Amino acid sequence: MSDKALLTGNQAVARGFYEAGGVVAASYPGSPTVELLESLREYEEITSKWALNEKIALEIAIGASFGGARSMVSMKHVGVNIAADPLMTFTQIRTPGGFLLVVGDDPGLSSSQNEQDSRFFAKFARFAILEPSTPQEAKDFVGMGLALSEQYGMPVMLRMTSTLCHSRGPVTLLERTAPVISGFIPDQSRFCMLPPFANAQQHFMQERLEKLGQALDGLAENQYEDSGRRDVLLVTSGLPYQFLRELTLEYSIYKLAITYPLPITRLHDLAREYKRVIVIEELMPFIEDELKSAGIKAQGKEFFSFTGMLTTDNIAAGLELAGLLVTRPSTVSPTASLPIRTPMLCAGCPHRPVFHILQKQKALVIGDIGCYSLGILEPFEILKTNLSMGASLGIVQGMGMANRHRQNSQPLVAVIGDGTFFHSGLAGFADVAGTDLNITFIILDNRTTAMTGGQTTPTTGDLGAPRHAINIDDVLKSFGITDIVVADQFDYAATKTVIQEAMKRDGLSVIRVTRPCALNFRIKQTPYQVDQDICISCRACIGVNCPPIHMKMHPGKNKKNSYIDPHMCVGCSVCSQVCPVKAIKLAVTAEEVKP
Amino acid sequence: MKGNVIIAGVGGQGLVLATRVIGEVALRTGLDVKTCDVIGLAQRGGMVWGSVRFAPKVYAPLIPAGEADYLLALEQLEGLRWRHLLKPQANVIMSRQTTFPNRVLLEKEPYPENIPVGLRDLGYKVVEVDAEGLAANLGNTRLANTIMLGTLARFLDFPTPLWLEVLRLNVPERTREPNAAAFKLGFDQGQTN
Numbered sequence: 117m118s119d120k121a122l123l124t125g126n127q128a129v130a131r132g133f134y135e136a137g138g139v140v141a142a143s144y145p146g147s148p149t150v151e152l153l154e155s156l157r158e159y160e161e162i163t164s165k166w167a168l169n170e171k172i173a174l175e176i177a178i179g180a181s182f183g184g185a186r187s188m189v190s191m192k193h194v195g196v197n198i199a200a201d202p203l204m205t206f207t208q209i210r211t212p213g214g215f216l217l218v219v220g221d222d223p224g225l226s227s228s229q230n231e232q233d234s235r236f237f238a239k240f241a242r243f244a245i246l247e248p249s250t251p252q253e254a255k256d257f258v259g260m261g262l263a264l265s266e267q268y269g270m271p272v273m274l275r276m277t278s279t280l281c282h283s284r285g286p287v288t289l290l291e292r293t294a295p296v297i298s299g300f301i302p303d304q305s306r307f308c309m310l311p312p313f314a315n316a317q318q319h320f321m322q323e324r325l326e327k328l329g330q331a332l333d334g335l336a337e338n339q340y341e342d343s344g345r346r347d348v349l350l351v352t353s354g355l356p357y358q359f360l361r362e363l364t365l366e367y368s369i370y371k372l373a374i375t376y377p378l379p380i381t382r383l384h385d386l387a388r389e390y391k392r393v394i395v396i397e398e399l400m401p402f403i404e405d406e407l408k409s410a411g412i413k414a415q416g417k418e419f420f421s422f423t424g425m426l427t428t429d430n431i432a433a434g435l436e437l438a439g440l441l442v443t444r445p446s447t448v449s450p451t452a453s454l455p456i457r458t459p460m461l462c463a464g465c466p467h468r469p470v471f472h473i474l475q476k477q478k479a480l481v482i483g484d485i486g487c488y489s490l491g492i493l494e495p496f497e498i499l500k501t502n503l504s505m506g507a508s509l510g511i512v513q514g515m516g517m518a519n520r521h522r523q524n525s526q527p528l529v530a531v532i533g534d535g536t537f538f539h540s541g542l543a544g545f546a547d548v549a550g551t552d553l554n555i556t557f558i559i560l561d562n563r564t565t566a567m568t569g570g571q572t573t574p575t576t577g578d579l580g581a582p583r584h585a586i587n588i589d590d591v592l593k594s595f596g597i598t599d600i601v602v603a604d605q606f607d608y609a610a611t612k613t614v615i616q617e618a619m620k621r622d623g624l625s626v627i628r629v630t631r632p633c634a635l636n637f638r639i640k641q642t643p644y645q646v647d648q649d650i651c652i653s654c655r656a657c658i659g660v661n662c663p664p665i666h667m668k669m670h671p672g673k674n675k676k677n678s679y680i681d682p683h684m685c686v687g688c689s690v691c692s693q694v695c696p697v698k699a700i701k702l703a704v705t706a707e708e709v710k711p
Numbered sequence: 712m713k714g715n716v717i718i719a720g721v722g723g724q725g726l727v728l729a730t731r732v733i734g735e736v737a738l739r740t741g742l743d744v745k746t747c748d749v750i751g752l753a754q755r756g757g758m759v760w761g762s763v764r765f766a767p768k769v770y771a772p773l774i775p776a777g778e779a780d781y782l783l784a785l786e787q788l789e790g791l792r793w794r795h796l797l798k799p800q801a802n803v804i805m806s807r808q809t810t811f812p813n814r815v816l817l818e819k820e821p822y823p824e825n826i827p828v829g830l831r832d833l834g835y836k837v838v839e840v841d842a843e844g845l846a847a848n849l850g851n852t853r854l855a856n857t858i859m860l861g862t863l864a865r866f867l868d869f870p871t872p873l874w875l876e877v878l879r880l881n882v883p884e885r886t887r888e889p890n891a892a893a894f895k896l897g898f899d900q901g902q903t904n
Binding site for chain 2: 120122147282358361362428429454455456458460462487493494495567658665667683
């Protein structure tokens, strides 16, 4: 008798790996796939590891596959860009242990710096794509993908999207298949990719796709739902299928489980019966273009956007645009002009005083990826660029070089976190070490990979975490960097002086600020409170932009004074140091602590 | 039986627990269920929302516009933000919690006033719950969500013992008793309103 559970897409993939006899899994955290590796922790039968970046994670999975074990690597979409180098060569190798690359695309950019359609990587790398539409399918497709990987000798991409990763559906739980691990069987021509061995593999990759393509015509998972009408065939895959099924439709649907390669013979046969073929897919016209390349007339992006998530409402709108009748309820438009709610730095966040100081210095700051990316937003707006992990190192150099050509030697500042430092900052620091440009680099060492939920970094080890600990200052010194200052950013005046002085010096100046993440380490100390008799309503504290601080009309006053919510305040003291009249003090009585 | 519940709140309020509990309760009664939590970097005090859909068969995890039966608003502004998803005269269970977003803290925009009154004027049936106040009385402000779930439970046709069992399995062991008490307290709120 099997159990049913309500699992998210992420949890279902983890479960699927367990049930399929998966052995080794690696990942780097990034929304929407973070929960996947975290769910794998539950299974002691699986070795799972957070690697320092996606390239290493993929290489770990490759090593396990070489050892004949079923392996899996998971990442958000941009992670594939970092892992692409080993991926593009590994794909040439006839895969020993089944290998699954789980990618979380993010149509609509709910939490990403770009909106890439990662399916193109699988086509680029000549291997298959599975696109599940429910958590049950996500679980089933893991086993299917690993089996295909071993049968055809290729990596397989399991392509998820944010909403599928985070949505729950019923999933039937099954027993684990015992893993069969062959061990590494040396074979120079198989595993050593260089001429002439790699040359032969080009033919191998071509043939495996052709073989799979031919076998697909009978694949049950590619579902044909025949409505009886022959005017329009709707072709779709993934979560959009579920949104499509919400509509009352009389059109036939062909739902693809494997979106590369396509079952071309089957699709030709079907297309001949219909007047029109319309493809409903998110982001790029991947399926649409494959159909067109195969000589099947299809429409898709004429009616459905190349950007954003597809849902019932915009699918209905697209079908109406295509001249198809759709019943849908009349709707109320979203309430106009409500204040938006952007994310903010948490109460007590150690990035806050650094941004406040830089803002007052009117510094030009190159940003990087992490919680500190929120420095882009109001009120600080201090990070002027945001690109990709570790990009601040190169960008600040390039900008400095361009400035020099126009005789501008304005000090440049950049920020990077400890997580990002180890992910892709090491080579950048080694590269910029000997510069004579005026660059000040602030390392925001809050001892965690915060934005993705507090995974450890090598500096978390300082605070007793089980990970191997590495000292950032020692690393930089080994690169020949000598101008390194360690500062406590909760000492506002001292940190301000350190930053100002560093910005005056030519060459690379590094400042490492050391306060840990308030949220991840659950920091909650005695809160501060505003003395209403001293407050002059100048809003200096409001400018620090901490969630507990807002202006409030107090009884007996004729103008607003500032107020600190004691439930939210964690006692970092930054606002008290910024107040020009010393109106902000530690709450000392129980009465003061209550609102 | 079928129903669509939209849950709205601020990052960090514990919305994911709410969708998980409601979803599991529905699943255990034999219904098909889909839930969704729109989170990502929004945990940093940004807007978060979630949906629970239950019926003999459910396809999409998100509620199409105009089809939500219930709005569980853990925070007032976020509740107001999702009213376009509601059926006419839908039930709204709304906390008294107001959390200022960034632009309101910076005094660039006002926080809308009288949100529950405004929603009643639009024809929705609004039950207000001082979830944070009641939770403080129970000695733990984190019980606010469970109180809200208790109030919602009064409107849904799932047996109370099932709610309590699912809740028990989804909270840390040392908080099981307080959560059960919080649920019952919330359930009673639905009656007095």
